[in-house]
Amino acid sequence: MxxxxxxxxxxxxxxxxxxxxxxxxxxxxxxxxxxxxxxxxxxxxxxxxxxxxxxxxxxxxxxxxxxxxxxxxxxxxxxxxxxxxxxxxxxxxxxxxxxxxxxxxxxxxxxxxxxxxxxxxxxxxxxxxxxxxxxxxxxxxxxxxxxxxxxxxxxxxxxxxxxxxxxxxxxxxxxxxxxxxxxxxxxxxxxxxxxxxxxxxxxxxxxxxxERNAYFRMIRDTWGHRLRQVFGEIHNPEWDPAAPAEFSLARSGEADRWAQPVRARRVHPRKPD
Amino acid sequence: MxxxxxxxxxxxxxxxxxxxxxxxxxxxxxxxxxxxxxxxxxxxxxxxxxxxxxxxxxxxxxxxxxxxxxxxxxxxxxxxxxxxxxxxxxxxxxxxxxxxxxxxxxxxxxxxxxxxxxxxxxxxxxxxxxxxxxxxxxxxxxxxxxxxxxxxxxxxxxxxxxxxxxxxxxxxxxxxxxxxxxxxxxxxxxxxxxxxxxxxxxxxxxxxxxERNAYFRMIRDTWGHRLRQVFGEIHNPEWDPAAPAEFSLARSGEADRWAQPVRARRVHPRKPD
Structure with missing residues (x-):
């Protein structure tokens, strides 16, 4: 390619x-x-x-x-x-x-x-x-x-x-x-x-x-390093409802169809009488 | 998709x-x-x-x-x-x-x-x-x-x-x-x-x-913004041979086949005698 x-x-x-x-x-x-x-x-x-x-x-x-x-x-x-x-x-x-x-x-x-x-x-x-x-x-x-x-x-x-x-x-x-x-x-x-x-x-x-080019070597080292640094600086998601709402990923309280994952339910077969 | x-x-x-x-x-x-x-x-x-x-x-x-x-x-x-x-x-x-x-x-x-x-x-x-x-x-x-x-x-x-x-x-x-x-x-x-x-x-x-999720909105805003910031902080390439060698992209002085781009040359047809 x-x-x-x-x-x-x-x-x-x-x-x-x-x-x-x-x-x-x-x-x-x-x-x-x-x-x-x-x-x-x-x-x-x-x-x-x-x-x-x-x-x-x-x-x-x-x-x-x-x-x-x-x-x-x-x-x-x-x-x-x-x-x-x-x-x-x-x-x-x-x-x-x-x-x-x-x-x-x-x-x-x-x-x-x-x-x-x-x-x-x-x-x-x-x-x-x-x-x-x-x-x-x-x-x-x-x-x-x-x-x-x-x-x-x-x-x-x-x-x-x-x-x-x-x-x-x-x-x-x-x-x-x-x-x-x-x-x-x-x-x-x-x-x-x-x-x-x-x-x-x-x-x-x-x-x-x-691979000997100094500028491209600098790009390769710096970009990956700085990217990981920025990644580290961004707040992690918080699930705790007590966490600051700004960064919270708390489960939606709305009772709509989106608030829950699509779930399969286990159905236990009836025991024969 | x-x-x-x-x-x-x-x-x-x-x-x-x-x-x-x-x-x-x-x-x-x-x-x-x-x-x-x-x-x-x-x-x-x-x-x-x-x-x-x-x-x-x-x-x-x-x-x-x-x-x-x-x-x-x-x-x-x-x-x-x-x-x-x-x-x-x-x-x-x-x-x-x-x-x-x-x-x-x-x-x-x-x-x-x-x-x-x-x-x-x-x-x-x-x-x-x-x-x-x-x-x-x-x-x-x-x-x-x-x-x-x-x-x-x-x-x-x-x-x-x-x-x-x-x-x-x-x-x-x-x-x-x-x-x-x-x-x-x-x-x-x-x-x-x-x-x-x-x-x-x-x-x-x-x-x-x-689109209302506060955490994902923060990710969208912050990541793009910080990425552009890191981009701006990385030195630009320098072509000038007088520039610090560390970041120079100066043309290779080596007389090998890689130092020049692959070029097509214009050939002017001979004038008829």
Whole structure:
């Protein structure tokens, strides 16, 4: 599996991907899931992929090899056209592989996050599906996740909003990744982190993070430790009716059907007369 | 969907379930997923269900109606036999419904958490699958989740161990539920929380928690607030090589293949001669 997360903030874009891939637990390997298309001063595009690795590598290969002067990521007028081109690459792989995969009982499973900026246009971020269709991030929904997204969603939901500074976005992405790494062995180091400042039209910050990275080590240690500390500081529930009502979990006094658990009753059979 | 979590701690058991059920987003309803089998002084058993509601209600009905004096939850010698009886009920529903469901293109999807204590035996907790087979919680793996389990897993992974007091276990379960409620609309209030003290052989604490419950309201407000506070206190990543190395995310100086992102290069076609 995979976990990738990207945010479209007012200040720019944050992309983070892991690098674990597996075909069963006895075939675990490393694959980088982030690809950068950069022509400094003109465009920066970042693609992250999840799902079947053979499909996502084929999509990437098509996009990398495509140097059509009329229609390619290098010539797209804007990010919307670029996202369409990525979607077309997904459909091209579907035409080639989907029947053979279906015959083998394998779903055509791929999902992509694609974002960046073309000169003259704003920063944009898209989530592209296996059918080649896509949706765009908005101020109300300014991030996308693909792969093992659920473990790391609560912290993103609590923290991320468009006005978050880029460094805070990167920090949040790394904490979200840390929660995922801790709970799911199918997601693993090293990580690729890329931060793009709006209107810079070049890759500003990129780092490949492995277990030696001091900042990520600090996140791993500090976040878990502080989380347990906050947990300890929150009052325990009190069942005693004499406890302060503010924190009491006392059984409801109302005689409604909710106040009791759903109970099964033992019925003793009648003794024969 | 559903989210249920249960813990087998040294001090006893904690069970928490939500009550949302849906058949598509336009058919959302409320169903309680926790059922209690209690004969005070002799046995307490708690069943929680996730998956297809028709299946899980059928399983519950079979167990509630079963008053066989030789083999039922009321007469089982120990919790292992009781878990076997629950598994048999699942298989009975499978025999009755699985073919019809398959014809309708619906998977036979149910999973259950079942735990409690029979007099003379220790407290035990089981996770029962759709095939009627089951696994038991151990000191190394002392909790089970069913349904939408991933959002709430990181906090449980960080906090729960067998020596955790019951009140802390209940608090952790509620925080885990809060994270799930926040990130997934298919899980919803009210909640059923049941805490069982080992060797008491009766239900010690039960509460149905809705939006008016003061303790859960405190959890919802405090946890999110404190999480954002801790988030704010953690140093942001620094890209500047002059920044303290401890928190620096500076690009690796090593000239290895990992130090750069995977890049696509633009190739300009040769002009014809």
């Amino acid at each position: 995979t976990y990738c997360v990207a945010m479209r903030l007012d200040a720019g874009l944050v992309f983070l991907s892991d690098s674990r891939t597996n075909a069963g637990v006895d075939a675990i390997s490393t694959a980088r899931k982030m690809t950068v298309f950069e022509e400094p001063g003109d465009r920066v595009m970042v693609l992250m992929t999840a799902g079947n690795l053979a499909i996502s590598q084929s999509v990437r290969q098509i996009l990398i090899e495509d140097h059509d002067e009329k229609r390619s990521l290098w010539t797209a007028r804007d990010m919307f056209e670029a996202a369409s081109i990525v979607g077309e690459a997904v459909r091209q792989v579907h035409r080639r592989d989907a029947n053979a995969l279906r015959d083998a009982g394998i779903e055509f499973n791929v999902s992509l996050i694609f974002g960046g900026q073309v000169r003259g246009e704003r920063v944009r971020l898209f989530n592209i599906y296996a059918a080649g269709n896509f949706v765009e991030a908005t101020p109300e929904n300014c991030y996308f996740q693909i792969g093992e997204a659920k473990y790391g969603k609560p912290i993103v939901d609590r923290v991320v909003h468009p006005s978050l500074p880029l460094a805070e976005g990167a920090k949040c992405a790394l904490i979200s990744m840390d929660s995922t790494l801790k709970s799911n062995i199918s997601v693993g180091l090293p990580l690729d982190l890329l931060v793009y400042e709006a209107d810079s039209l070049q890759v500003n910050h990129f780092v490949n993070i492995d | 559903t989210y249920c979590v249960a813990m087998r701690l040294d001090a006893g058991l904690v069970f928490l379930s939500d009550s949302r059920t849906n058949a598509g987003v336009d058919a959302i309803s409320t169903a309680r997923k926790m059922t209690v089998f209690e004969e005070p002084g002799d046995r307490v058993m708690v069943l929680m269900t996730a998956g297809n509601l028709a299946i899980s209600q059928s399983v519950r009905q079979i167990l509630i109606e079963d008053h066989d004096e030789k083999r039922s939850l009321w007469t089982a010698r120990d919790m292992f036999e009781a878990a076997s009886i629950v598994g048999e009920a699942v298989r009975q529903v499978h025999r009755r419904d699985a073919n019809a469901l398959r014809d309708a293109g619906i998977e036979f999807n149910v999973s259950l958490i079942f735990g409690g204590q029979v007099r003379g035996e220790r407290v035990r907790l089981f996770n029962i699958y759709a095939a009627g087979n089951f696994v038991e919680a151990t000191p190394e793996n002392c909790y089970f989740q069913i349904g939408e389990a991933k959002y709430g897993k990181p906090i449980v992974d960080r906090v729960v161990h067998p020596s955790l007091p019951l009140a802390e276990g209940a608090k952790c379960a509620l925080i885990s539920m809060d994270s799930t409620l926040k990130s997934n609309i298919s899980v919803g209030l009210p909640l059923d929380l049941l805490v069982y003290e080992a060797d008491s052989l009766q239900v010690n604490h039960f509460v149905n928690i809705d």
